[in-house]
Amino acid sequence: MTKLLMKGNEVIGEAAIQAGCYHFFGYPITPQSELVAYMAKRLPEEGGTFLQAESEVAAINMVYGAASAGVRAMTSSSSPGFSLKQEGISYLAGAELPAVIVNVARGGPGLGNIQPAQSDYFQATRGGGHGDYYTPVLAPFTLQETIELTAEAFRLADVYRTPVILLTDGLLGQMMEPVVFQQSSTPVQTESHNDWALQGTGGIRAPRSVTSLELNASGLEKRNLKLQEKYQLINQSEQQADVYFAEDADWFVTAYGSVARTALSAVKHARSEGVNVGLIRPVSLWPFPTETYRSLCEKTDQILVVEMSAGQMIDDVKLSVNSSVEVVFFGRMGGSVPDPEEIFDVIIENAKGAAKK
Amino acid sequence: MTKLLMKGNEVIGEAAIQAGCYHFFGYPITPQSELVAYMAKRLPEEGGTFLQAESEVAAINMVYGAASAGVRAMTSSSSPGFSLKQEGISYLAGAELPAVIVNVARGGPGLGNIQPAQSDYFQATRGGGHGDYYTPVLAPFTLQETIELTAEAFRLADVYRTPVILLTDGLLGQMMEPVVFQQSSTPVQTESHNDWALQGTGGIRAPRSVTSLELNASGLEKRNLKLQEKYQLINQSEQQADVYFAEDADWFVTAYGSVARTALSAVKHARSEGVNVGLIRPVSLWPFPTETYRSLCEKTDQILVVEMSAGQMIDDVKLSVNSSVEVVFFGRMGGSVPDPEEIFDVIIENAKGAAKK
Amino acid sequence: MTKLLMKGNEVIGEAAIQAGCYHFFGYPITPQSELVAYMAKRLPEEGGTFLQAESEVAAINMVYGAASAGVRAMTSSSSPGFSLKQEGISYLAGAELPAVIVNVARGGPGLGNIQPAQSDYFQATRGGGHGDYYTPVLAPFTLQETIELTAEAFRLADVYRTPVILLTDGLLGQMMEPVVFQQSSTPVQTESHNDWALQGTGGIRAPRSVTSLELNASGLEKRNLKLQEKYQLINQSEQQADVYFAEDADWFVTAYGSVARTALSAVKHARSEGVNVGLIRPVSLWPFPTETYRSLCEKTDQILVVEMSAGQMIDDVKLSVNSSVEVVFFGRMGGSVPDPEEIFDVIIENAKGAAKK
Amino acid sequence: MTKLLMKGNEVIGEAAIQAGCYHFFGYPITPQSELVAYMAKRLPEEGGTFLQAESEVAAINMVYGAASAGVRAMTSSSSPGFSLKQEGISYLAGAELPAVIVNVARGGPGLGNIQPAQSDYFQATRGGGHGDYYTPVLAPFTLQETIELTAEAFRLADVYRTPVILLTDGLLGQMMEPVVFQQSSTPVQTESHNDWALQGTGGIRAPRSVTSLELNASGLEKRNLKLQEKYQLINQSEQQADVYFAEDADWFVTAYGSVARTALSAVKHARSEGVNVGLIRPVSLWPFPTETYRSLCEKTDQILVVEMSAGQMIDDVKLSVNSSVEVVFFGRMGGSVPDPEEIFDVIIENAKGAAKK
Secondary structure: OOOOOHHHHHHHHHHHHHHOEEEEEOOOOOOOOOHHHHHHHHHHHHHOOOEEEOOOHHHHHHHHHEEEEEEEEEEEEEEEHHOOOHHHHHHHOOOOOOOEEEEEEEEOOEEEEOOOOOOOOHHHHHHOOOOOOOEEEEEEOOOHHHHHHHHHHOOOOHHHOOEEEEEEEEEHHHHEEEEOOOOOOOOOOOOOOOOOOOOOOOOOOOOOOOEEOOOOHHHHHHHHHHHHHHHHHHHHHHOEEEEEOOOOOOOOEEEEOOHHHHHHHHHHHHOOOOOOOEEEEEEEOOOOOHHHHHHHHHOOOOOEEOOOOOHHHHHHHHHHOOOOOOOEEOOOOOOOOOOOOHHHHHHHHHHHHHHHO | OOOOOEEHHHHHHHHHHHOOOOOOOOOOOOOHHHHHHHHHHHHHHHHEEEEEOOOOOHHHHHHHHHOOOOEEEEEEOOHHHHHOHHHHHHHHHOOOOOOEEEEEEEEOOOOOOOOOOOOOHHHHHHOOOOOOOOOEOOOOOOOHHHHHHHHHHHHHHHHHHOOEEEEHHHHHHEEEEEEOOOOOOOOOOOOOOOOOOOOOOOOOOOOOOOOOOOOHHHHHHHHHHHHHHHHHHHHHOOOEEEEEEOOOOOOOEEEEOOHHHHHHHHHHHHHOOOOOOEEEEEEEEEEOOHHHHHHHHOOOOEEEEEOOOOOOHHHHHHHOOOOOOOOEEEEEOOOOOOOHHHHHHHHHHHHHHHHHH | OOOOEEEHHHHHHHHHHHHOOOEEEOOOOOOOOOHHHHHHHHHHOOEEEEEEEHHHHHHHHHHHHHHHHHOOOEEEOOOHHHHHHHHHHHHHOOOOEEEEEEEEOOOOOOOEEEOOOOOOOOHHHHHOOOOOOOOOOEEOOOOOHHHHHHHHHHHHHHHHHEEEEEEEEEEEEEEEEEEOOOOOOOOOOOOOOOOOOOOOOOOOOOOOOOOOEEHHHHHHHHHHHHHHHHHHHHHHHOEEEEEEEOOOOEEEEEOOOOHHHHHHHHHHHHHHOOOOOOEEEEEEEEEHHHHHHHOHHHOOEEEEEEOOOOOHHHHHHHOOOOOOEEEEEEOOOOOOOOHHHHHHHHHHHHHHHHHHO | OOEEEHHHHHHHHHHHHHOOOOEEEEEEOOOOOHHHHHHHHHHHHOOOOOOEEEOHHHHHHHHHHHHHHHOOEEEEEHHHHHOOHHHHHHHHHHOOOHHHHEEEOOOOOOEOOOOOOOOOOOHHHHOOOOOOOOOOEEEEHHHHHHHHHHHHHHHHHHHOOOEEEEEEHHHHOOOEEOOOOOOOOOOOOOOOOOOOOOOOOOOOOOOOOOEEEEEOOOHHHHHHHHHHHHHHHHHHHHOOEEEEOOOOOOOEEEEHHHHHHHHHHHHHHHHHHOOOOEEEEEOOOEOOHHHHHHHHHOOOEEEEEEEEOOOHHHHHHHHOOOOOEHHHHHHOOOOOOOOOHHHHHHHHHHHHHHHHH
């Protein structure tokens, strides 16, 4: 196993290729542009298709087209560009097309800045587009995990025929870390989409259509009920979370993505000072790992949510735990990244509060 | 007071003009196209500006430009077109620009159909765009209330310097109802935006800029903290709800917008059959009228949420009431509109359940 | 009569307004941007419509729309942007719509530079777009004449229902000169387009259509024959040229637009040195003033064509004069503007040649 | 040699591939869409790049990009779409980039119809774009010649570093005819563009630029003088014409492209009736085969120009022959295709006139 020192954005690109994704459509925006550049260089080497679209709106619609043909397709952007893709993501969901969309999030709202942020949580987990749909959202916290979750994103997309969001941020996109690609000698087996994909009739079968249009209200309701069943199945089967120090924790800190790294350091530091605190790190943001929170927080009376945003995951935490559990929040915004000491201080302060109760 | 029989989409247009909005930028999409057509005809008569943009993305950015000059500006669309505006809405929020954006919602996800739906609730209330922002969301349930809430939308936009969403649907947009415009003899007094709007320096003051860009992380965090204070202030001051039969209700049905009309009929019918049920109708969806729910549901153990969607407002209801209150859901999707009998049946069924408890 | 000191680009704008043109659609490009800026400022003052389009292609199509409604409409650009309008100009010609399109020409081909040039002569006079059409082309050589020819352009457009090109260049566009506007106290009388323009049926007449589509070959041939008759009529009626020193000239220099100013100085200088040379200045480039050339050159055996291009008007001169007349050429290119001495030298050199013959 | 029965549009595509063109960027428009479709199918098989652009403007700019990298690139359209490419063609000319642009011409001006026409002659031969440039224009009259001239177009493009136009029409594009591809066993040798193309520095040479921008007037004039030298060289070296019955013809008919087929039939018919008429068929429209006309018409006093347009090639014929030669014209327009009898009648009528002189 060779260790490679790579930039996070490039890791996503290579992981996608190794997951069998040879169709990428993108548009540059800092801090994700290295991913576009990586695909521009690598995909022609693999006989794949890289296309720089004329806009973010075009890119997501090109993904729609490629996905309709049954191939693994990806696009990526950063927050403002990701907002432009919301109509397209809703179309992918409505047409039940597998695809992976990467958001290397930055500070907002608006043009904001190019520093890392987690403020696109609601947009990712509630469907920033229109209509009753959800998309699985995976949030890695190391570059090695980025490799795994990129592959996992394609697996979920294929198995459930759904767009999947890989939600990372400017910190993970720009940092370098040694990674190992578990290159298998055999090509990746992707789901066979032979039963619906538009690959030509070959003159031997009836034409198919892939569409999100359904003018008849009862027809659309039927389709939507089927979608909701799928979402329920995903919710039951695909919740993912990592838990640290659960065995003896009196209460928990919770954080995802890059800030979970910092939070983990802070938790370890606090434990070395005798605070019996644990960490819950949701890996899938949708489906939110409700069960993990519910069971772990049954006997605790406090949870500290740490975000690089104004407090968005709070809602999901509150909806997961009993209302007797006090939900405390610490957040930084606008591209400001908390350091371990800051979070440590907040833990210590709340540890006293927890003790008092 | 003359009563006029008008179509819902036209009512919004006339109400906007009477609220002092003379700048409209739109793009046609069923079932909101009559609003665009109405403005195309009326605004030139008033010396205003109507512009059919080349796309929904262009329209919202034209609103950004007009709003920067301190004038009341509006755009409108229906669900897919509304998704295309998410980047622009985030920019308006980031630059703290007043504007009103109308969503005459239709069935989704994707292209869906042109029947009425409420499935854009998350998108509207959580910010379908990127970054930490909220927009006030107002949801009328009659055409007369549409007039009032259109004016209220502009008031909120101006007072708080924020984009505001008027969330209606194809049912309210296409129906006709007699309405009365309370035409004042004096022109509407809009907020003076003299202290920030880009209206030319006249050679006597320093140039200004209106932007959502703030490259410095601490600068952006400061701006975002100011935004969050504003959102907290709105949350405290601007919750709106209508409550029916609160005085003797043992439990509540809750619904908003067009389906609240049907729910109210069903509630009245149920009461005539001896069921002591009331109705909570949120008028502002963000800020969600949490206090109304909290206080009214203190002594009840059940609430029935009725939506023309898969169950989105449920989250807000759960976050508002004590976890001992059982939240029951009834929804139709994909443009299917429930009739009073259906809802009545669900009320009756749950009334028995409520009784048992 | 007040003399105003104005920039050439602004003169065109004001002249258009005084000619009753209240609809302008543009896109900025050096060296014509002051015209767009002038219209942006002036048209709202006049209750007119200024619209900055999203591209040059959009601007010419907006002109198509406005012209269909029977109002005087204008767009402008400089060479590369003018090329983008070729499809639209062909559509205007095909649909027989009156409109004025300004080209403040710059150095080319390609991006070239922003210096003045006359190298768009073929494009203007032969129809850079597709199909059998011509457009009248007027080329002023002073700012005062710019006022007159702008009005004349609108007159031709209306009388013949045709797009008309005002061909000027970066020199005339950027220079300042005192001008007088002969403001009439009564508004300009434009042609009544009541018999074809799309101004609403008012419920009392049948709908009309304005289109360049004619799928039937014999129908399109018929339409084209009608167009050709119109072109023949324009050719017979609207040739315009200015002639200097015709009474005693043994031979002629010919030049149009800004370089004709310089050529005129050079001719005067040569005459003061005893050279009996005259100047033919075509004012209309299409129709080319063939008759003027033919009659004046009957007894001469030489003509010197001076252009700020590689020699394009040469073809029209050759097609106008007897083949016994020798056509000599002097040109500068790429934004290089000849000075009077240069042209004087060429005249002297050729005067000797003329003498020898 | 296998004979293949193919459609004209497809023949162009296959001929381009066999000429070593593996990069095609297009946009569909009748009557050339089969060419786009053919490339979409064939190029991936050859490891080439087919890209359907978002517009005609985009397609020509993609050609600009590909050509900058030194590869053989092509785009195609029909009249209205070809007009949209005029800016891009001017850029290719200015940057001296080799490329082939196909116009399968249809009836115009404007939207016109989808029948064959030759009315884009001026646009093709005079540069419909801005600036002092010409492009070689080749006009085949059979599908077999289409193969040869497609290869020739790429040769000219490469040798002279210039865009080249293949001008055909809806008749030749839609007809089927047996053709033979002279497939060589070795790959086509294209010009080596190693000295200017943008193929990466490989870290061993200085970066290059390919541009049509030259802000300095004397710099641009120098570049333009170099261009004019090139055009003169092409004019001297690359005139192509086919002549029929020159040995004993008293006078000539002249026609190009599809209508030359019909004219040839009519000429043969006339000869069988004792009329000593010949046919001059220009193969290159620019450079126009002036020398052929000049020498052949030295002793004749009449030439009949036949076009499927209003009379555009007339100018070039007049500029080529002595003014004592009478130029007679017969044309059809708007998609109307003359039949041999019509042309025969015109020949007979003019033969009498010719006899009288």
